[in-house]
Amino acid sequence: MVEEKILVVDDNEEILEKTKDLLERVGYSVECCNSGKDALAYLSDNKVDLVLLDINMPKMNGFDVCLRIRQRHALDDLPVIFLTNREDSDSVTKGFQAGASDFVSKSAIAEILLARVNVHIRLCRSLHNLREISLTDDMTGCFNRRHGMFSLREWFSRSKRYGTQFAIIYFDLNGLKETNDRYGHQAGDLLLRSVSTSIKEILRETDQLFRMGGDEFMVICPETDVKGAFVCAERMEKIVSGIKIVENQASFAYGIAHSSEDYKEVDDMLHSADVSMYKMKEEMRK
Structure with a gap:
C-alpha cells in the first residue's frame, strides 16, 4: 500500500474529483483544495509528499502559489507538478522559475500523470534517505554540522530573497567534559543522547536540531519571530532540566539570532548567536 500523501489544487471541481479518484485507485492518500489560499493554509499545518497544482486559478494563480511554497520548502523537499493546459514556452519557463518540478498536461493520459508522480516521489524519497545517511550524527541521531551549515545558508538565502523569517538557537551543554572525566565517556554519551x-x-515538525560538534548544538526555527x-x-530548558545523569542535572547555555537583524553574511548570524551563548554561559558560572 502506497503511504504517500498528495495535495491536488484546482478551482475546477470536476478535475479535482477525477484526479483524486485516479490517484486513490493506485493507493495514494489525496487531499484537495480549490484555491491557492486554501492550499497554503493546508500546507502550513500538514505534511504532504507532492503537490499537483493548477496554473489558472482566481485571486492567486499557480505561479504565485508555487513561489509561496518554495519560501517554506526546498525544491528537493517537496515536488510541485503543474497540472495544466498551459504548455506554451513562456508558461513553462515561468513555472520552473517559480520553483516547479515538472509539468503535466490535463489532456495527457492517466498513465503519464501517474508515471510523473511516481518518479518525483521516488526521487524525493531517495534524496531523503541519502540525506539521512550522510547528514546524521551517529551518536545523537541529530543532523550533523555539515547539514547544519548547509541548512543555515539555505534559510539565510531564502530569507534574503523572499523575506521569510527564521531564528536559530545555538546552545552548549554544561558539564559534558566533567561528566566524561568523572564517570567515563559512556555517561557523557548518555547525556548527549538524552x-x-x-x-x-x-x-x-518544521524545526531542525543539529549537533555542531562536541557539546554544541543548533536549532533552526523556520517561520518564527524573536x-x-x-x-x-x-x-527546551524545561525539558532538559528533568534529565539527570549519575549525579549531574543537565543544563545548557544558549544564544538566539533572528533573520530580522538583517545580517550581511550567514557567518555574522551564527557568530551573533555564539556570542550571546557564551555571555549566558559566563553568567551561569558566577
Whole structure:
C-alpha cells in the first residue's frame, strides 16, 4: 500500500474529483483544495509528499502559489507538478522559475500523470534517505554540522530573497567534559543522547536540531519571530532540566539570532548567536 500523501489544487471541481479518484485507485492518500489560499493554509499545518497544482486559478494563480511554497520548502523537499493546459514556452519557463518540478498536461493520459508522480516521489524519497545517511550524527541521531551549515545558508538565502523569517538557537551543554572525566565517556554519551532525544520531542515538525560538534548544538526555527524563538528555548530548558545523569542535572547555555537583524553574511548570524551563548554561559558560572 502506497503511504504517500498528495495535495491536488484546482478551482475546477470536476478535475479535482477525477484526479483524486485516479490517484486513490493506485493507493495514494489525496487531499484537495480549490484555491491557492486554501492550499497554503493546508500546507502550513500538514505534511504532504507532492503537490499537483493548477496554473489558472482566481485571486492567486499557480505561479504565485508555487513561489509561496518554495519560501517554506526546498525544491528537493517537496515536488510541485503543474497540472495544466498551459504548455506554451513562456508558461513553462515561468513555472520552473517559480520553483516547479515538472509539468503535466490535463489532456495527457492517466498513465503519464501517474508515471510523473511516481518518479518525483521516488526521487524525493531517495534524496531523503541519502540525506539521512550522510547528514546524521551517529551518536545523537541529530543532523550533523555539515547539514547544519548547509541548512543555515539555505534559510539565510531564502530569507534574503523572499523575506521569510527564521531564528536559530545555538546552545552548549554544561558539564559534558566533567561528566566524561568523572564517570567515563559512556555517561557523557548518555547525556548527549538524552538531551538531544528530549529536545527533538518538543520541537515542531518544521524545526531542525543539529549537533555542531562536541557539546554544541543548533536549532533552526523556520517561520518564527524573536518571541517564538525564546519560547522554544525556554521549553527546551524545561525539558532538559528533568534529565539527570549519575549525579549531574543537565543544563545548557544558549544564544538566539533572528533573520530580522538583517545580517550581511550567514557567518555574522551564527557568530551573533555564539556570542550571546557564551555571555549566558559566563553568567551561569558566577
